[in-house]
Every structure is written in C-alpha cells, then in structure tokens.
Amino acid sequence: MTGVSTATYEQWNKVAQVYPISVTPYFFSLAVPGDILDPIYRQFVPDESEIGLSSEKPDPLGEEEHMPVPGLIRRYEDRCLILTTHLCAVYCRHCNRKRYWSGRGAIRIERSFPAILAYLKRETSIREVILSGGDPLVLPDGKLEYLLRQIRKIPRVEVIRIGTRIPVVMPMRITKRLAGMLRKYRPLWVMTQFNHPREITPWSQMACERLISAGIPVSNQSVLLKDINDDFITLQSLFRALVRISVRPYYLFQCDPVRGTTHFQVPIEKGKELMKSIWSSTSGLCLPRYVVDLPGRQGKVALDGEGFDK
Ligand SMILES: *Cc1c(COP(=O)(O)O)cnc(C)c1O
Numbered sequence: 001m002t003g004v005s006t007a008t009y010e011q012w013n014k015v016a017q018v019y020p021i022s023v024t025p026y027f028f029s030l031a032v033p034g035d036i037l038d039p040i041y042r043q044f045v046p047d048e049s050e051i052g053l054s055s056e057k058p059d060p061l062g063e064e065e066h067m068p069v070p071g072l073i074r075r076y077e078d079r080c081l082i083l084t085t086h087l088c089a090v091y092c093r094h095c096n097r098k099r100y101w102s103g104r105g106a107i108r109i110e111r112s113f114p115a116i117l118a119y120l121k122r123e124t125s126i127r128e129v130i131l132s133g134g135d136p137l138v139l140p141d142g143k144l145e146y147l148l149r150q151i152r153k154i155p156r157v158e159v160i161r162i163g164t165r166i167p168v169v170m171p172m173r174i175t176k177r178l179a180g181m182l183r184k185y186r187p188l189w190v191m192t193q194f195n196h197p198r199e200i201t202p203w204s205q206m207a208c209e210r211l212i213s214a215g216i217p218v219s220n221q222s223v224l225l226k227d228i229n230d231d232f233i234t235l236q237s238l239f240r241a242l243v244r245i246s247v248r249p250y251y252l253f254q255c256d257p258v259r260g261t262t263h264f265q266v267p268i269e270k271g272k273e274l275m276k277s278i279w280s281s282t283s284g285l286c287l288p289r290y291v292v293d294l295p296g297r298q299g300k301v302a303l304d305g306e307g308f309d310k
C-alpha cells in the first residue's frame, strides 16, 4: 500500500505471525487508499492491539467445551453448527473465531464429517444445521454440495443455514451456477455480515439477488464495531440499505470479549442508546435484534427489549 512505512510493515508482520492477513482485491478496493481510519480498511488491516497483553480468552463462549464430536458445536437443543473450514476470503480482524486462523487447529471437514453425520443421524432433537467456519463458501462447489446432500438425506433436519461473508467480501463467488446448486437444498437460509453501508455495492447487491432469486433468503448479522459502525447515521444507513437490497437485518452483535479483538468493543450502554434511537426513528423492517452471545448454553441474549417501543 502506498505511503506505508517500514515500521508499519514490521508491525503488520508481527501481528500476522499470530493472526494471519487475508483480503480479496475486491474488498481491498472498497477502502479509501491511505486512510488508516477508513471503516473498511480497519476490518482487514492488522492492529498492534491484537497481540498486546490481554486477559481475554481465545474462546470465551466455551465453544470447544460444547463439541460432542470434533467440528460440531451444540449450544442449543434444536440446532447445531458445523465448522466446515478454518479458511476465509477475508480475515476480519474482529472475528470471534480467530483462534483457528493460525492453521494449528486446522479444520479438515473431510476427516471430521463422517462422525458429524453419524451424530446428526442419532440426535433426534436437531432440526436445524448451520454450516459455518471459517467461511463455507470458500469450499469448492463439489465439496459443499456433498455436505449439503448428505445433510439433506436426514428428513428430520428441516432447515440448513450457511453463515458466510462471501456476498460482502467476494461477491463474484456467488455465480449463477452456485445459486442453482444451492437452490436444490432448500429450505436454505444464508446469513451474511455487512458491517458498513459502503459494503453495499452493485456487486454485493447482485450476489444477494442471485441467492434471493434462487429462493434463498439472505439475512444479515452485523457486529457492532468501535469507530467502524458505532454511530447513529452509519447504523441507520446500513440497516436501510440492507432492506433496499431485500436483505433482512437479523442481529446486531455485541463484539464478544475474544482475545485479539477487544479494541473493537463498544460499551453495551452505548449500543443500547444507539439501538433505542434507531428503533424510534426507523421502519420496523430495518430493525435487527441487538444481542450478546453468552458462554455455553446461555446462548444469545437480547439487549434491546423494554423501553424500546416504537
Ligand atoms: C448463534 C448460534 C446458533 C444460532 O442461533 P440463532 O439465535 O438461532 O441465530 C446456533 N448454534 C450456535 C453454536 C451458535 O453460536
């Protein structure tokens, strides 16, 4: 990048030893060159605070303790989540699973899937399966289809979700062919993560439209991020823009206290104030639930609620 000093490169290198860097040319192109405070730039450029002294845990939600079989997280009775890969097109610096990036805990779905499938077959209360990671849409179409086909063979599994940031960071990956393949496995829901209104471009709009036209609803889970989207205008524009491209604002997540991400945390009181002003001034279609994820079986807890009436 132009105008970057040697000292900065060294700093990036140091952080990248612990938390690697990945960005797509497309997502990179959305950042304003040379502006280190740019809200897109800050989502993929490492920051020294990621590796500073920290009392935070790498896995505060206790996901590892809720894996009945390796690669399957179960924190709810009726639904569970499968880690399909540790790879992502862009490594979002605020990611709450960044503990996987180093490759040491690499996820090899071809190895873990037989046991996962056997578990899904015998656990009779599971009716929803979420493909996550990492980003499942970095897998080749064939591998992805294999997973979907095997899960669909279990009649009890009513709904499949795919959690992916690909529509935001690599929208050209959502080809007609991919949408055509995915449509065969409906009811299928795609959960994506737009964090800033500038991420909504003709490209990302096209990606979402392809999915929606294939009968796959797209919902959005934003993360509340300090100096990226923690102000009224940005959040309101984001939620409105999502509705304009027919994407449902589903959750606004409080940033979890995960090691290496705490510089992105916004105080809950501030988040509540923001959501309160948005609730009182914005169409109901534009309102996600503001939630915090709590360890283990406590799961997601709403932070909006009383005092939020329109
Ligand atoms: C978030 C999450 C889910 C889905 O929760 P919803 O509130 O239904 O969106 C399921 N399993 C795990 C492990 C999760 O972290």
Ligand code: SF4
Residues within 6 Å of the ligand: 087, 088, 089, 090, 091, 092, 094, 095, 096, 097, 098, 133, 134, 135, 164, 165
């Ligand atoms: S796409 Fe999701 S899993 Fe991948 S780095 Fe970003 S937040 Fe983490």
